[in-house]
Amino acid sequence: MKTLSKKVTEKSPAPIQERGGKIWEILKAQNFSARGAGAAKSQALGGEYNFAYLDEDTKREIRRALLKAVAIPGYQVPFAGREMPMPYGWGTGGIQITASIIGPKDTLKVIDQGSDDTTNAVSIRTFFEALTGVETTSETAKASIIQTRHRIPETALSGEQIMVYQVPLPEPMRHLEPSEPETRSLHALFEYGLMYLKLYEDITKHKEITISYDYPVLVADRYAMSPSPIPRFDNPKLNQSKALHLFGAGRERRVYAIPPHTKVKSFDFSDHPFRVQSWDKKCAICGAGDSYLDEIVQDDQGNRMFVCSDSDHCQKRLKEGASALDFEAKSEISPVRASERDFEKDRPSSPLKAPGGEKPGHPVKKPLSQSEN
Amino acid sequence: MYVAVKGGQKAISEAHKLLEVTRRGDTELAEISLAQLQNQLSLAVDRVQAEGSLYAPRMAALAVKQAQGDLVEAIFLLRAARASLKRFGYSEPIKTTAMRPRRRISGTFKDIPGGQILGPTFDYTHRLLKPSLMDGEDGVRKVGQDREPGQDSQKGLGGLGDPLEAWEDFGAQAPEGPKPSNGGELTGVASILELEGLIETIEDLESAQRPFDLTREPLEVPLNRGGRLQALARADEGFLLALAYSSQRGFGSVHPFVAELRLGPVELEFRAPELDLVITVGEIEVTECQTANQFKGGGGKPPMFTRGYGLTFGHNERKALSMAIVDRALRSRELNEAIKGPAQNEEFVLYHSDNVEASGFVSHIKLPHYVDFQAELSMLREMRKKLMAQKEGPGPDGETSGPESKKE
Numbered sequence: 001m002k003t004l005s006k007k008v009t010e011k012s013p014a015p016i017q018e019r020g021g022k023i024w025e026i027l028k029a030q031n032f033s034a035r036g037a038g039a040a041k042s043q044a045l046g047g048e049y050n051f052a053y054l055d056e057d058t059k060r061e062i063r064r065a066l067l068k069a070v071a072i073p074g075y076q077v078p079f080a081g082r083e084m085p086m087p088y089g090w091g092t093g094g095i096q097i098t099a100s101i102i103g104p105k106d107t108l109k110v111i112d113q114g115s116d117d118t119t120n121a122v123s124i125r126t127f128f129e130a131l132t133g134v135e136t137t138s139e140t141a142k143a144s145i146i147q148t149r150h151r152i153p154e155t156a157l158s159g160e161q162i163m164v165y166q167v168p169l170p171e172p173m174r175h176l177e178p179s180e181p182e183t184r185s186l187h188a189l190f191e192y193g194l195m196y197l198k199l200y201e202d203i204t205k206h207k208e209i210t211i212s213y214d215y216p217v218l219v220a221d222r223y224a225m226s227p228s229p230i231p232r233f234d235n236p237k238l239n240q241s242k243a244l245h246l247f248g249a250g251r252e253r254r255v256y257a258i259p260p261h262t263k264v265k266s267f268d269f270s271d272h273p274f275r276v277q278s279w280d281k282k283c284a285i286c287g288a289g290d291s292y293l294d295e296i297v298q299d300d301q302g303n304r305m306f307v308c309s310d311s312d313h314c315q316k317r318l319k320e321g322a323s324a325l326d327f328e329a330k331s332e333i334s335p336v337r338a339s340e341r342d343f344e345k346d347r348p349s350s351p352l353k354a355p356g357g358e359k360p361g362h363p364v365k366k367p368l369s370q371s372e373n
Numbered sequence: 374m375y376v377a378v379k380g381g382q383k384a385i386s387e388a389h390k391l392l393e394v395t396r397r398g399d400t401e402l403a404e405i406s407l408a409q410l411q412n413q414l415s416l417a418v419d420r421v422q423a424e425g426s427l428y429a430p431r432m433a434a435l436a437v438k439q440a441q442g443d444l445v446e447a448i449f450l451l452r453a454a455r456a457s458l459k460r461f462g463y464s465e466p467i468k469t470t471a472m473r474p475r476r477r478i479s480g481t482f483k484d485i486p487g488g489q490i491l492g493p494t495f496d497y498t499h500r501l502l503k504p505s506l507m508d509g510e511d512g513v514r515k516v517g518q519d520r521e522p523g524q525d526s527q528k529g530l531g532g533l534g535d536p537l538e539a540w541e542d543f544g545a546q547a548p549e550g551p552k553p554s555n556g557g558e559l560t561g562v563a564s565i566l567e568l569e570g571l572i573e574t575i576e577d578l579e580s581a582q583r584p585f586d587l588t589r590e591p592l593e594v595p596l597n598r599g600g601r602l603q604a605l606a607r608a609d610e611g612f613l614l615a616l617a618y619s620s621q622r623g624f625g626s627v628h629p630f631v632a633e634l635r636l637g638p639v640e641l642e643f644r645a646p647e648l649d650l651v652i653t654v655g656e657i658e659v660t661e662c663q664t665a666n667q668f669k670g671g672g673g674k675p676p677m678f679t680r681g682y683g684l685t686f687g688h689n690e691r692k693a694l695s696m697a698i699v700d701r702a703l704r705s706r707e708l709n710e711a712i713k714g715p716a717q718n719e720e721f722v723l724y725h726s727d728n729v730e731a732s733g734f735v736s737h738i739k740l741p742h743y744v745d746f747q748a749e750l751s752m753l754r755e756m757r758k759k760l761m762a763q764k765e766g767p768g769p770d771g772e773t774s775g776p777e778s779k780k781e
Binding site: 049054055057078079081082083085087088089090092112113114119121122123126149150151181206207210212214229231251253254277279292293295 | 384591720759
């Protein structure tokens with residue numbers, strides 16, 4: 001954020017007569033030629049655009065919405081989303097947030113389904129590489145901004161990192177109440193009876209809560225919030241997290257945030273506490289027993305293997321000497337009560353970690369709440 | 374090895390190459406030019422401009438070409454280009470009354486001040502495929518070239534005569550009908566009803582507030598009429614058509630008359646702040662439709678005709694007409710009418726009318742959902758396990774065979 005305000009060097013606009021009446025000419029003048037110090041060349045996109053695609057006014061507008069979002073944790077702030085060159089549903093909300101906060105010194109990581117090399121993650125990363133020239137990484141610890149779809153990395157986040165989530169449906173009660181003015185009223189009145197009713201019905205019908213992902217949370221004891229379609233396995237990572245979490249819903253035109261060190265509680269009942277998914281399998285590549293696992297169908301005979309959904313976590317463990325053979329030695333994890341689990345503090349550091357501590361960190365940005373704005 | 378973790382990069386770049394080859398098709402054939410698209414597929418270009426909400430014929434033609442004729446994709450391309458443009462101001466309201474229409478019709482009055490002009494329309498054509506258009510035999514002579522005697526009756530447009538003649542004469546012939554009273558300006562037909570107080574005046578409807586800007590402010594309902602009209606102007610033509618149709622068929626209350634539909638160029642004026650001077654920056658072509666609708670009174674209004682309004686870039690009659698009907702349907706709440714159909718439901722219409730949004734969200738399920746699917750998979754297994762355990766129950770001997778299997 002700091003770096004951005006410095007690099008905005010808008011030339012005063014040319015008088016309108018010089019621009020002429022033809023929009024094509026204006027477009028060519030404005031967008032297909034270099035603009036300001038931050039302009040980045042992009043062969044891939046067939047022209048030259050402003051740094052991170054959006055114009056500076058739009059970025060500022062989005063940052064203002066984000067500041068409001070940080071000030072009211074979990075509250076959905078309306079913003080005028082723009083059409084991005086990717087389709088709605090591909091992560092335009094997250095892309096707009098990243099475009100608005102990214103500066104030349106940032107290091108960006110983009111994941112989809114936990115992996116850096118799934119097609120959509122590749123596409124978004126390539127977009128920002130082309131339009132900002134910033135360094136990108138697949139290592140969670142090295143990134144200052146992590147844009148994600150459907151996962152939170154297994155590696156604990158630091159206070160120097162910003163998570164950017166792509167959100168399809170920001171309203172946690174949308175499937176219970178289709179009308180937006182209605183749900184906004186419910187939030188305003190702190191009226192979450194609907195949500196509890198849904199959980200109660202689940203329990204009476206199915207003996208348990210059947211929301212497996214996009215499991216609603218209550219932020220700072222005030223606003224019900226959709227954590228985006230992360231598996232509920234990831235929900236506890238949001239509680240008292242050191243990182244800043246920003247959520248963007250492009251099509252629905254909402255941004256919201258969880259500032260660092262905020263209480264985030266998954267909806268539940270005291271006699272039916274929230275719990276996360278667990279497996280009786282380990283990762284077939286690195287042997288991890290505490291990560292979210294993807295099921296890989298190996299043939300049509302019903303053979304399956306399970307591997308870490310977080311590919312960086314998996315690779316890191318392999319580099320550190322872990323192997324699938326290790327998993328025999330480790331105990332299985334059991335369902336853990338979310339309220340008892342604090343990922344940042346209680347997580348045992350990996351016994352496999354190389355001695356000598358971590359490498360000196362990459363220059364990273366300060367979270368929004370601490371920056372001078 | 375499985376593809377989920379590695380290979381995305383390569384797959385994408387290869388796929389993009391294949392897409393380019395598919396776009397080009399047979400390289401023995403000449404590449405299509407933007408000028409050709411702008412001229413010979415002008416209605417496609419117009420639709421892309423209207424729903425792309427950017428008046429830029431050449432860019433729209435480029436979008437159509439790049440999208441291989443997929444207009445929703447082309448609209449998306451144009452919107453994305455539009456989003457990267459800096460907003461430097463708002464134009465003055467366009468004056469459609471100052472338009473010199475190349476088409477102007479009314480379904481309410483036979484004679485209108487300024488006259489009716491049928492213009493270029495499909496309306497009264499017989500929808501028969503024209504073999505004469507195959508392989509460059511369209512029978513339209515080049516401008517400036519003399520007409521060969523007897524040419525049109527043998528090939529070309531089947532006895533239509535020389536099509537260029539109509540075009541050449543169009544500028545010279547003044548349309549028939551009563552002359553407009555106020556110089557060259559063509560008052561809207563709907564305004565003629567105002568004289569008798571039989572229709573809402575425009576003043577009833579307009580507020581002097583700063584125009585709402587859908588591209589700079591988030592869409593929220595309820596929205597004022599200006600905002601709704603903006604959303605409708607960029608809305609998907611097919612969606613609006615279906616809504617207008619449903620409203621006419623009974624899922625709503627609109628019984629519209631086309632007071633007027635006009636098509637032609639209007640000047641675009643811009644007040645340059647540094648000069649405090651209004652200057653004309655160009656000309657755009659628009660289609661405007663005004664409807665008059667039955668209204669039996671309510672919401673503080675006596676029985677009168679109420680208005681619906683449609684406006685699009687370029688030549689888009691179906692869209693402009695549908696828009697006017699849906700605009701009127703969306704005024705049901707204001708006019709105290711019963712909400713009977715989806716076309717009257719503001720939230721339903723506005724939230725689902727944008728084809729860039731709709732297409733994106735519907736298509737996004739093509740993206741991987743491994744994680745969520747995995748979550749559902751384990752949930753399902755757990756639920757089934759529980760159910761089985763329940764069925765089996767703690768039998769007398771603690772063994773299998775629950776009550777269900779005993780029945781069999």
